Amino acid sequence: MSALPGLVPEEPTVAYDPDTGTVTVHGEGLPAVVLRRTGGRADDHTPVGTRDAARLALTLDGGAAGLTLPKGRLSRRSYRVDVRCDGGAYRLIPDSLATSRLLRDGRRLGSLTCDGDGRVTADWREGAKVLPLDVSLGYALAAGFGTGAQPMWVTAIDIGTDLLSP
Structure with missing residues (x-):
């Protein structure tokens, strides 16, 4: 983690349990963030086990936060994760592999x-005003949903290859 002078005294602790679909992030000076799967069978493609927002709960220091997730299809943008909390809008979106x-x-x-x-x-990012909530939430989303995605053209080639394979 690159340094954030004066804002975050230590790197966050991330507890990840793929069996229960739970990610917990906490640390000195950081709000606790918990992302957990609330039901149903886990999928194999998402670390927390689902991209169905109805089957997920996100809490920030015990308070609920709104979570929106597209299904994740061809484009990198379709793998974004949106969160509304404390009057702000957060987005985690793939920008490379x-x-x-x-x-x-x-x-x-x-x-x-x-x-x-x-x-x-x-x-x-240098010059960004990164707050403790930004750190906790970013780590929780990255651990719960993974990061990165293939560009659309690579995915399209993979699908075409799969269709043509015997």
Whole structure:
């Protein structure tokens, strides 16, 4: 994690349990964020086990937050995760094969990377005013949904190849 002088004294602790579909993020000076799957069978493609917002609960220091997720189809944009909380709008959206960018109210805060194993790294944008909530929420979303996605043209080639294969 790149340094955030004066805002975040230590790297967040991320507890990830794929069996229960739970991600918990906490740390000194950070609000606790919990993302958990609330029911149903887990899918194999999403670390938390689903992209169905009706089967997920997101809490920030015990208070509920609104979560919106498209299904995740061909485009990178379809893998975005939107959260409304504390009067702000957050978005985690893939921007390369491995990373996703975190935005607050449309402003880029930084890039996060997670391979779906619960270990998150962050590269905060120089000059961005990154708040403790931004850190906790970014880590929770990255751990719960993974980061990065293939460009649409690669996905289309993969689908075409699959259709042509015997």
